[in-house]
Every structure is written in structure tokens, then in C-alpha cells.
Amino acid sequence: MKKFLSVVALGAFLFSSTAVAAQKEGLNVVLTSGNQQTQMMAMVLSMMTVKAKKKVNITMCAEGGKLALKSTKTKVFEPAKKSPTMLLNALIKKGANVSVCPLYLPSVGKDKAALIDGIKVAKPPKIAAQLLNENFTTLSY
Numbered sequence: 001m002k003k004f005l006s007v008v009a010l011g012a013f014l015f016s017s018t019a020v021a022a023q024k025e026g027l028n029v030v031l032t033s034g035n036q037q038t039q040m041m042a043m044v045l046s047m048m049t050v051k052a053k054k055k056v057n058i059t060m061c062a063e064g065g066k067l068a069l070k071s072t073k074t075k076v077f078e079p080a081k082k083s084p085t086m087l088l089n090a091l092i093k094k095g096a097n098v099s100v101c102p103l104y105l106p107s108v109g110k111d112k113a114a115l116i117d118g119i120k121v122a123k124p125p126k127i128a129a130q131l132l133n134e135n136f137t138t139l140s141y
Helices: 003-025 036-051 062-068 084-093 125-132
Strands: 028-032 055-060 097-100 119-121 137-141
Touching: 028 036, 028 125, 036 055, 036 084, 055 062, 055 084, 055 125, 062 084, 062 097, 084 097, 125 137
Parallel strands: 028 055, 028 137, 055 097, 097 119
Antiparallel strands: none
16 A cells, blocks of 8 residues: 555656646756766757757856867767757757856956857846746756
8 A cells, every 4th residue: 555655646746747748938057067978968868858849048157168269179979979068059049048157258268259159148138037037947057
């Protein structure tokens, strides 16, 4: 009986979690890690969200900001045979809203020309509003 109740409770939890996720508008991703495997996971989950016809907002800061630079080369990961840079470019083409923290470029001695086409410099009030929007799930890497 205990096992049956556990299965019923788990099923109810999964059903309600799926229903809540289906109601969300999209995903906010805050990327501060310079680790390319971590960056890849952030891009993979962002791509899955876009493929589910949901909105994606990505904000990159600190070491994560390097991914936004045209000059950055990232490793290709298996089994996808893609790199974080490749997925980031695909996300931009699919309409993801991608930005770097306002402090990033000045802190590395670069300007907007160093950014991959389609990446903007974040405006703090806009990012704060995105992060506080309860209709979005926020992941931080």
C-alpha cells in the first residue's frame, strides 16, 4: 500500500510540475561560468526551451561573458557535435534575447564591436524585470 501511495504521489507531483512548466512563458539564463561544459549545458537547455516555442533570455557576466565575444573559440562536445558558440549563434538566429552585463565590456577593455552579432549590452532595469517575472523560470550557471 505504501508503494502504491508513493507512486500516486509521484505521479501527481510530476503531472502538476508539467502543468506549471507548460504555463511558463520561457526561460531566463544567467551565465557567469567560464567552464565550457557548463556553458554547453546552459545553451542546450536554452535550445530545448526555444524548440518548445518558449522565450529565452540569456545574460552573460564575468567569465561567462567571454562566450559573447566574436574572438572566443569553444570546444565541440559529443554527442551533439556542437560547441557552446555554435548553439549560442543558433539561439540568436531563433530569436533568443542575449546580452552581456553592462560591466563586462569595460572590465575587459572591449566595446560593442567585440560582441557576436545580435548580442546587446544589458540594461539593468530590463534584466531585473525579466528575473522577477514569475512567468519565467530562471537558471543560473
